[in-house]
Amino acid sequence: MTAVDIRRIHPLNRREEQDGPVVYWMSRDQRAVDNWALLHAQQLALERRAPLGVLFVLAPSFLGATLRQYGFLLRGLAETAQRLAKMNIPLFLLRGEPAGQLCSFVAQNRVGTVVTDFDPLRVKRVWREEAARSCGVPFFEVDSHNIVPCRFVSDKPEYGAHTLRPKLRRLLADFLTEFPPLIPHPHVWPAPFQPLDPQGILSDLHLDRSASELSYPLPGTRAAGERLRSFIAQGLEEYGLRRNDPCCDGQSGLSPWLHFGQLAPQRVALETVRTLSSSPSSEAFLDELIVRRELSDNFCHHNRAYDRLEGFPAWALKTLGEHRHDRREYLYTQEQFEHAGTHDPLWNAAQRSLLLDGKMHGYLRMYWAKKILEWSASPEEALAVAIRLNDRYSLDGRDPNGYAGIAWSMGGVHDRAWGERPVFGKIRYMNDRGCRRKFAVDAYIRRWGG
DNA sequence: ATCGGCTCGCGCAA
DNA sequence: TGCGCGAAGCCGAT
Numbered sequence: 180m181t182a183v184d185i186r187r188i189h190p191l192n193r194r195e196e197q198d199g200p201v202v203y204w205m206s207r208d209q210r211a212v213d214n215w216a217l218l219h220a221q222q223l224a225l226e227r228r229a230p231l232g233v234l235f236v237l238a239p240s241f242l243g244a245t246l247r248q249y250g251f252l253l254r255g256l257a258e259t260a261q262r263l264a265k266m267n268i269p270l271f272l273l274r275g276e277p278a279g280q281l282c283s284f285v286a287q288n289r290v291g292t293v294v295t296d297f298d299p300l301r302v303k304r305v306w307r308e309e310a311a312r313s314c315g316v317p318f319f320e321v322d323s324h325n326i327v328p329c330r331f332v333s334d335k336p337e338y339g340a341h342t343l344r345p346k347l348r349r350l351l352a353d354f355l356t357e358f359p360p361l362i363p364h365p366h367v368w369p370a371p372f373q374p375l376d377p378q379g380i381l382s383d384l385h386l387d388r389s390a391s392e393l394s395y396p397l398p399g400t401r402a403a404g405e406r407l408r409s410f411i412a413q414g415l416e417e418y419g420l421r422r423n424d425p426c427c428d429g430q431s432g433l434s435p436w437l438h439f440g441q442l443a444p445q446r447v448a449l450e451t452v453r454t455l456s457s458s459p460s461s462e463a464f465l466d467e468l469i470v471r472r473e474l475s476d477n478f479c480h481h482n483r484a485y486d487r488l489e490g491f492p493a494w495a496l497k498t499l500g501e502h503r504h505d506r507r508e509y510l511y512t513q514e515q516f517e518h519a520g521t522h523d524p525l526w527n528a529a530q531r532s533l534l535l536d537g538k539m540h541g542y543l544r545m546y547w548a549k550k551i552l553e554w555s556a557s558p559e560e561a562l563a564v565a566i567r568l569n570d571r572y573s574l575d576g577r578d579p580n581g582y583a584g585i586a587w588s589m590g591g592v593h594d595r596a597w598g599e600r601p602v603f604g605k606i607r608y609m610n611d612r613g614c615r616r617k618f619a620v621d622a623y624i625r626r627w628g629g
Numbered sequence: 630a631t632c633g634g635c636t637c638g639c640g641c642a643a
Numbered sequence: 644t645g646c647g648c649g650a651a652g653c654c655g656a657t
Contacts, residue, residue, distance in 0.1 A: 338638075338639055339639085341639085341640095342639065342640075492637090492638090494636090494637060494638085591637090594637095595636065595637055595638080596635085596636040596638095597635065597636065597637095598634080598635040598636075599635080599636085605635090605636065605637085
C-alpha cells in the first residue's frame with residue numbers, strides 16, 4: 180500500500196530502480212509534518228529497507244532574496260531539522276548551485292532514489308530538470324504544496340478562478356484527506372551529521388541586508404500552528420466581514436509560513452473544514468486558500484512569462500500598448516517608490532507596511548500595484564518595480580501568488596476588460612475613492628505614520 | 630443607496 | 644451561434 184495518491188507523483192526521468200538510501204530534496208515544502216513528498220520518500224525507503232535523508236541546498240542568491248527572508252527560511256529549517264532528527268532522519272544543508280550539489284551528494288552517499296517537491300517557478304524547474312537529467316538515479320516530484328496537484332487538476336493555463344474552481348471542487352473530496360504520520364525511521368543513516376546553525380550561516384552568507392529580519396512573525400512550524408489555531412478560534416467566523424478592511428487584522432496572516440512551506444495549505448483547509456464546515460466566512464476563506472492560491476500555481480506553471488509583460492493576455496497587451504505614450508500625471512523612479520516617496524499618503528502607507536512589517540494587506544496590494552502602473556514610465560518598468568519591491572521586502576515574496584497578483588493588477592490576468600482610460604487602457608482601474616468607500620483610509624494612513 | 634454600462638472571451642447549451 | 648458571467652471597480656444617473 181502506498182500512502183501517497185499516485186496522481187500527486189510525477190516521475191522526472193525514467194531511470195531504473197537502484198539500491199541505496201532515499202533522499203528527499205526539500206525545496207518549497209520546508210516542513211517535517213504534513214508533507215506528501217517526505218511521506219512518499221519514507222514509503223520508498225521502507226519498501227527498500229533503506230535509510231532516509233533530507234537534503235536542502237541553499238543557493239548563493241535567489242531572486243533577490245534578502246536577510247529578512249533567508250532568516251525566516253533558515254530559522255524555520257532549523258526547527259524542521261530538529262523534528263526530523265527525532266524521527267532518525269538527518270537534514271543535510273549544502274550551499275552552492277543546487278543541481279550540482281545534489282548530484283555530488285547522490286554520488287558520495289550512493290543514493291538510490293531522489294524525491295523532490297513541486298514548484299512552478301522557472302528557476303526551480305531548471306534545477307529540477309538539470310538534476311533529474313544528470314544525477315543518474317530515479318527522480319520523482321511530489322506536489323506537496325497544492326491540495327489538488329497542479330499538474331493533475333488542469334493541463335492548460337486557466338482563464339480565471341471561475342474555470343479552475345469547478346475542476347478543483349470535483350477533485351477536492353479525493354485529495355483533501357488527513358495526512359498519515361511520519362514514523363521514526365527504522366534504517367539509520369550510515370554517516371554522522373551536524374545540527375543546523377542558522378545564525379552561523381546567516382553571518383557567513385553574502386546577503387542583501389537592506390531588509391532586516393522581523394521580530395514578528397516567528398519562523399517555523401510551531402509558530403505557524405499557533406497562528407493557525409488563533410485564527411481559527413478568533414478570526415475565522417468574522418473573516419467574511421473583516422477580510423477586506425486593512426485597518427483590522429481580519430486576514431489569516433498565514434502567508435509567510437505557507438510560502439516557505441513551514442505550514443501545509445492542506446492542514447489549514449482540514450482545520451477550517453473541521454471547525455466551520457459551511458458558512459460564508461469559511462467559504463470565502465477556503466476560496467482564497469485553495470482556488471486563488473492554486474490558480475497562481477497554474478498561472479506560473481503554464482505561463483513561462485509569468486513575471487514579464489508577454490505573460491499578459493493579448494487584449495491586455497494591446498490596450499496597454501495603445502496607451503503606452505499617454506501622459507502620466509505623476510512619474511516616479513524605483514527609488515521613490517521604494518522609499519514611500521509619492522504624493523499619495525495611502526500608497527505611501529501601504530509601501531511602509533511592506534517595508535516595516537514584511538507584508539501588505541491583500542486588498543491594498545491591488546491598489547498598490549495599479550498605482551505603480553499608473554505612475555511609471557512604461558508597463559515594463561512598472562512590472563519590474565512591483566516585482567522587485569514585493570520580492571525584496573515581503574516575507575511571501577518570490578511566490579506564485581505575488582506574480583499572479585501583480586499580473587492581475589497590471590495585466591488583466593484572470594480578469595476582464597473594463598472601461599477605457601488613460602495609461603490603464605481597459606485594465607481595471609482603482610482609486611482612493613473606492614478605498615474610502617470600503618475602509619477608514621485616514622486611520623490606516625495614521626497607523627503607518629503618514 | 631442602487632443600478633446599468635463599460636468590455637473580453639471561456640464554456641456550455643442549443 | 645448565442646448567452647451568462649466572471650478575483651475585489653468606476654462613474655454618472657436616478
